[in-house]
Amino acid sequence: MYSPAIVDATDSLTTPSPKLQLRTPQANHRDHAEAYQAGTTDTAKGPCSTVTSSPSTRHFSFSVPYALQLHHCQDCFAESNNLLADILQEGANKTVRTLVCIDAGVIAEQPKLAERISNWFSQRHQLKLVEPPLTIAAGEVAKSDWSVVEQVAEACERGSICRHSYIVVIGGGAVLDAVGLAASLVHRGVRLIRLPTTTLAQADAGLGVKNGINAYQNKNFIGNFAPPWAIINDASFLTSLPLRARRDGIIEAIKVAMIKDVGNYQWLYEKAPAAVHGDDNALQQIIERSALLQGLTFHIAHCAFVT
Numbered sequence: 001m002y003s004p005a006i007v008d009a010t011d012s013l014t015t016p017s018p019k020l021q022l023r024t025p026q027a028n029h030r031d032h033a034e035a036y037q038a039g040t041t042d043t044a045k046g047p048c049s050t051v052t053s054s055p056s057t058r059h060f061s062f063s064v065p066y067a068l069q070l071h072h073c074q075d076c077f078a079e080s081n082n083l084l085a086d087i088l089q090e091g092a093n094k095t096v097r098t099l100v101c102i103d104a105g106v107i108a109e110q111p112k113l114a115e116r117i118s119n120w121f122s123q124r125h126q127l128k129l130v131e132p133p134l135t136i137a138a139g140e141v142a143k144s145d146w147s148v149v150e151q152v153a154e155a156c157e158r159g160s161i162c163r164h165s166y167i168v169v170i171g172g173g174a175v176l177d178a179v180g181l182a183a184s185l186v187h188r189g190v191r192l193i194r195l196p197t198t199t200l201a202q203a204d205a206g207l208g209v210k211n212g213i214n215a216y217q218n219k220n221f222i223g224n225f226a227p228p229w230a231i232i233n234d235a236s237f238l239t240s241l242p243l244r245a246r247r248d249g250i251i252e253a254i255k256v257a258m259i260k261d262v263g264n265y266q267w268l269y270e271k272a273p274a275a276v277h278g279d280d281n282a283l284q285q286i287i288e289r290s291a292l293l294q295g296l297t298f299h300i301a302h303c304a305f306v307t
C-alpha cells in the first residue's frame, strides 16, 4: 500500500533532493515489466534478474518492493475518528482481527486509554479486538530480554492472529522495537501498525525499519529489518510527555536534517526555539518534517538491505 500523502508533503520541503524520490510498488513493478519486455532483466540491476557466472553456476538476484503509510492525526481513538479503521479494513472482505499492545508508561499517564480503545473497537463491527489491550513493560526494560517477544507471541496464539491480522503498538521507541520484533517473527510477519508516543519515536524510530532487543550487554544485538505497514503519528499522545522529553524529538530532527537535508536544517534552526519553549504547533511541524524526511529515505536505502 502506498500513501500519496507522503509525496504531496514533499512540496513543503525547502530543498528536496533529487535522491529523495519515493517509489511506489506499482512503479517498481512497471519498471520490471518494461525491463522484462525489453529483454533486459538478465542483468544484476533488474528487480528480478539472473546472472550467469559459469555454465554450472547461476546467481539470482531479486528485489522486494516495500511500502508503508505515514499518517498524522489528533486523537486516533476518538469515537468519530475512523483513520485506523480505514487502514485496518482496506481490502479486507471479512472481520479484521487485531491485537493492541500499549507501553505501560503511556497507560500510567493515560489510565483510561485501554478502555477507550476497547470501546472504539466495539463500535466497529468489521473489526475484532482479540483481547483487551496488552500492557508492555515501559522503556528500555521492554528490550532487555525476550519476555515481550514471548508475551506478544503468546497473545497472538491465544487470539488466532494470522497473516491477515494486525498488531497495533502504541508506545515509545523501545516498545516499538520489541513488539516490532515479535510481529516480524510470528507467522514470519504479521502486519504492524505503529503509534509512536514520544517525540523521538514520532520523528524517527516510528519510521525506522529496524526491530530489536538488547542482549549480551549490547544494544539491539538481536533484531531484524521489517518495515511496518503503517505509522500513525497522533499528536495527542505527546501532551503527557514532560517538556524535557518533548525536546528529544527536536534533537532527533536536527540530526536527521544535518544528515539528509541542509535546507531543512535552516528551517529547523528558525523553528526550534519556539518548540523548545513549549510551542506545540512548532513542535508538531518539526516532527512532521522529520518523519517525512525519514519516510523519503526510509533508512532502507543505506542501512538495511544494501549493506
Ligand SMILES: NC(=O)c1ccc[n+]([C@@H]2O[C@H](COP(=O)([O-])OP(=O)(O)OC[C@H]3O[C@@H](n4cnc5c(N)ncnc54)[C@H](O)[C@@H]3O)[C@@H](O)[C@H]2O)c1
Pocket: 103, 104, 105, 106, 109, 138, 139, 140, 143, 171, 172, 173, 174, 175, 177, 197, 198, 199, 200, 201, 204, 205, 206, 207, 208, 209, 210, 211, 220, 237, 238, 239, 240, 241, 242, 248
Ligand atoms: N527502530 C529504530 O529505527 C529506532 C530508531 C531510534 C531509536 N530507537 C530506539 O528507541 C528507543 C528510545 O525511544 P524513546 O526515546 O521513545 O524512549 P523510550 O521508548 O525508552 O520511552 C521513554 C519513557 O517514556 C515513556 N513514554 C512513552 N510515551 C509516553 C507518553 N506519551 N507520555 C508519557 N510517557 C511516555 C515510556 O514508557 C518510557 O518510560 C531506544 O531503545 C532506541 O534504540 C529505534
